[in-house]
Structure formats: structure tokens, C-alpha cells
Amino acid sequence: MSRLRFRISMSLDGFTSGPHQSVDMPLGAGGMKLHEWVLPLRQWRVLHGLEGGVENESTAVLDEATANVGATIMGRNMFGGHPGPWSVSNPWTGWWGPNPPFHHPVFVLTHHRREPLTMEGGTTFTFVTDGPEAALNQAREAAGGKDITLAGGAQAARQYLRAGLVDEMLISLAPTLLGGGERLFEGVGDDLHGLQLVRTVAAADVTHLIYARR
Amino acid sequence: MSRLRFRISMSLDGFTSGPHQSVDMPLGAGGMKLHEWVLPLRQWRVLHGLEGGVENESTAVLDEATANVGATIMGRNMFGGHPGPWSVSNPWTGWWGPNPPFHHPVFVLTHHRREPLTMEGGTTFTFVTDGPEAALNQAREAAGGKDITLAGGAQAARQYLRAGLVDEMLISLAPTLLGGGERLFEGVGDDLHGLQLVRTVAAADVTHLIYARR
Numbered sequence: 001m002s003r004l005r006f007r008i009s010m011s012l013d014g015f016t017s018g019p020h021q022s023v024d025m026p027l028g029a030g031g032m033k034l035h036e037w038v039l040p041l042r043q044w045r046v047l048h049g050l051e052g053g054v055e056n057e058s059t060a061v062l063d064e065a066t067a068n069v070g071a072t073i074m075g076r077n078m079f080g081g082h083p084g085p086w087s088v089s090n091p092w093t094g095w096w097g098p099n100p101p102f103h104h105p106v107f108v109l110t111h112h113r114r115e116p117l118t119m120e121g122g123t124t125f126t127f128v129t130d131g132p133e134a135a136l137n138q139a140r141e142a143a144g145g146k147d148i149t150l151a152g153g154a155q156a157a158r159q160y161l162r163a164g165l166v167d168e169m170l171i172s173l174a175p176t177l178l179g180g181g182e183r184l185f186e187g188v189g190d191d192l193h194g195l196q197l198v199r200t201v202a203a204a205d206v207t208h209l210i211y212a213r214r
Numbered sequence: 215m216s217r218l219r220f221r222i223s224m225s226l227d228g229f230t231s232g233p234h235q236s237v238d239m240p241l242g243a244g245g246m247k248l249h250e251w252v253l254p255l256r257q258w259r260v261l262h263g264l265e266g267g268v269e270n271e272s273t274a275v276l277d278e279a280t281a282n283v284g285a286t287i288m289g290r291n292m293f294g295g296h297p298g299p300w301s302v303s304n305p306w307t308g309w310w311g312p313n314p315p316f317h318h319p320v321f322v323l324t325h326h327r328r329e330p331l332t333m334e335g336g337t338t339f340t341f342v343t344d345g346p347e348a349a350l351n352q353a354r355e356a357a358g359g360k361d362i363t364l365a366g367g368a369q370a371a372r373q374y375l376r377a378g379l380v381d382e383m384l385i386s387l388a389p390t391l392l393g394g395g396e397r398l399f400e401g402v403g404d405d406l407h408g409l410q411l412v413r414t415v416a417a418a419d420v421t422h423l424i425y426a427r428r
Contacts, residue, residue: 014397018404173387175410177402179399179404180404185393189393190244190391190392190393192389197421200414200421202413202416207421209421
């Protein structure tokens with residue numbers, strides 16, 4: 001069966017985005033510091049249509065995390081746009097431009113109904129209003145036996161973690177502090193809901209912690 | 215010159231002790247989960263007068279962290295006893311019994327004056343009331359060229375981190391959540407005050423992150 005896999009970059013003080021998140025500053029103040037390790041990588045550059053880049057210890061980790069994925073789930077906050085009902089006159093279509101880097105079905109958790117969006121390059125956004133389990137079931141069907149990526153943000157991830165629905169979690173721990181912002185592990189409880197540390201990978205400017213069900 | 219070295223075990227959600235810390239529960243609820251990796255180690259057992267134990271990837275990390283140390287600094291909360299002025303009728307002498315596992319001078323940050331305590335096995339407790347820098351200066355003198363361990367707790371560590379006085383930091387990241395308690399990195403700011411990740415060691419049930427000035 002498809003596994004639900006989650007990966008996120010986190011600061012040493014536990015923040016997955018900085019303070020003052022907004023449409024103009026989607027990662028919050030200082031939030032880019034969490035992602036500095038990924039920007040030089042060749043595979044990240046290819047994914048975003050750029051040339052060049054390096055390979056290092058993070059390459060295999062990212063290759064693995066992005067292999068065999070047939071669908072993505074994300075929260076409304078990560079998909080973006082102003083909170084509340086969707087604007088009809090000026091519809092928000094995500095942060096990623098006309099050809100988003102998913103190239104498969106994406107399911108967006110929201111409280112507000114909206115028709116599906118078909119983008120270039122094989123990406124579709126389907127808006128799910130009946131909760132995380134319903135979104136997971138739809139994603140499983142769409143993934144056709146492949147795995148499902150839980151893309152975030154923190155609030156959506158917490159819902160799936162608390163429900164014990166996450167099968168694999170990759171925490172890319174950035175060696176910095178943010179001092180404020182959104183914490184991934186807030187109200188998730190005092191255990192990892194069946195996940196155990198199975199592998200640690202030391203890479204340039206990041207430590208990858210891989211958790212899975214054993 | 216003596217380096218100030220700090221090591222602490224932290225949960226994946228950033229807690230260095232669990233909720234409801236007290237004299238009866240010095241690590242807080244669930245706090246022992248942070249230290250499960252250290253208990254089977256031979257060197258930890260030897261330090262506490264026990265036989266047996268194993269060696270694994272943590273052994274070299276701990277050997278290094280405890281080598282060449284000539285003095286220790288700790289906060290009042292870590293030394294323990296009820297807050298406020300020291301009891302004369304029933305004096306608190308620490309958590310560690312008559313022969314504490316330090317075997318060198320220990321400087322305790324406190325707001326309340328107290329005469330030094332001489333314990334068995336070479337450990338002395340000196341109570342410093344004029345602040346972290348004064349304690350560091352006294353510890354440097356006492357260490358005789360060797361390094362100084364900043365033993366914690368979190369509050370004392372934060373004071374030294376914020377002041378940029380920590381030269382080396384070992385975070386032993388336990389693969390668990392505590393869901394509450396005391397956070398090490400609360401109010402320390404949005405950078406590591408000159409410390410950079412220099413090494414990651416994957417060990418049984420723990421990931422060691424070593425930070426230093428470069």
C-alpha cells in the first residue's frame with residue numbers, strides 16, 4: 001500500500017518557518033535559513049528548471065524522498081492565498097507558477113469548497129473539505145500504488161502525525177536558530193506515534209533524520 | 215585558553231527536561247527518555263561506580279566531551295534544592311551523594327551566598343553570586359589550562375549562549391517528543407552566536423550534533 005511520507009526542514013530550535021509569515025514572505029523572517037542546504041543541489045535546480053549545481057550527501061536522501069511518489073497532500077496555508085473563502089475574481093493558483101514542480105495530483109486541505117485546478121506539466125490541485133483522512137483516501141486512489149508526499153505545512157503535518165497516519169518522516173535539521181515562528185511539534189503529544197529513528201545522514205549544512213514505522 | 219564546553223540531551227521537539235520538574239522528579243515527566251541512550255554505555259556506568267555496559271558510536275563522543283576538563287559550571291536549578299536562600303538546618307549538597315562524579319571544582323550560579331562545600335573524591339562546590347562571567351573567570355582559574363564544562367541547566371546555558379561565551383556545544387538529540395517542559399533555545403535569539411555545526415555522529419538511539427567556533 002502507498003506510504004504517507006513527510007519531509008520538512010526544521011531549525012535546531014524546532015521552527016519550520018520564521019515569524020511574520022505572509023503572502024510576501026511565505027517562509028517567515030529568516031525562514032530561508034532552513035533551506036540553504038538545498039539550494040546548491042543539482043537535483044533541486046533541475047526541479048526548478050535551472051542548470052548546474054552540486055551533488056553531496058544530501059543528494060541520495062532527496063532522491064529517495066522524491067522517488068516513487070504518485071500524489072501530494074498539503075495544507076491550505078502551504079498552498080497559500082489569503083485565508084477564508086477562495087477569491088473568484090483573482091483566483092490564487094499556488095506559489096509555483098503555471099508549471100508547478102509536482103507533476104502529479106495534489107490534494108489541498110481546506111474548509112472552503114473550490115473546483116479542481118489543472119496546471120501545466122501534469123499537476124492538478126484538488127481541494128478537499130472533508131478532512132485529512134478523506135484527503136489521504138483520495139490521494140491513495142490517485143497515486144496508483146505509488147507513495148504519497150505530505151508536503152506540509154506544519155499544521156497539516158501535525159494533523160496526520162497525531163492521527164498516526166504518517167509512515168515515514170524526514171526531518172532536515174538546519175544548524176541554526178530562528179528564535180520564533182511556527183513549530184512543527186506543538187501539541188503532537190509526548191511520543192512519535194509509532195515512528196522511530198531509522199537513519200541519520202550528516203550532510204553539508206544539514207543533518208537528515210529519517211523516521212519510519214518498524 | 216580553556217574552552218567553555220556545553221553538552222545537553224534534547225528531544226526532537228526541543229525540550230531538555232519534561233514538564234513538572236521537582237526535587238522528586240528532577241528531569242520532569244518523561245525526561246528520562248532523553249537519557250536512555252547513555253545508560254547502557256560502559257563509561258557512564260564506570261562514572262557511576264557500576265560494572266558492565268557497552269561501547270558504541272556514542273563512546274568516542276562522550277570520551278571527547280569528558281576529556282581534559284578541569285572545572286564545571288552549573289545553574290542553581292541543576293544543583294537542586296528548593297529555590298530561595300539555602301537552608302542551614304538541612305543543607306542541600308546536590309543530587310549526587312557524598313562522592314559526586316565531577317572530581318574537580320564545580321561553580322554553582324546562585325543569587326544566594328553560601329560557603330563552599332568540599333565533597334569526597336575531589337569535587338568542591340563553590341557558590342558564585344556575581345554572575346555568569348565571574349563564574350567563568352573563577353572556573354578558568356581553577357581549571358588550570360584545562361577546559362570547562364557548562365553542565366546546565368537550560369537557564370544557565372541560555373545565559374552563556376546569549377553572551378557568546380560558549381566555545382563548543384554538543385546536542386545529543388533523542389529521537390522522541392516530550393510535548394512539554396523546558397526548552398533550551400527559548401529567547402536565545404535567531405542565530406547561534408558564532409557556533410557552527412562541525413560534526414554529526416549517528417549513534418544508537420541518539421544523534422550527536424557538535425557545534426564549535428570555526
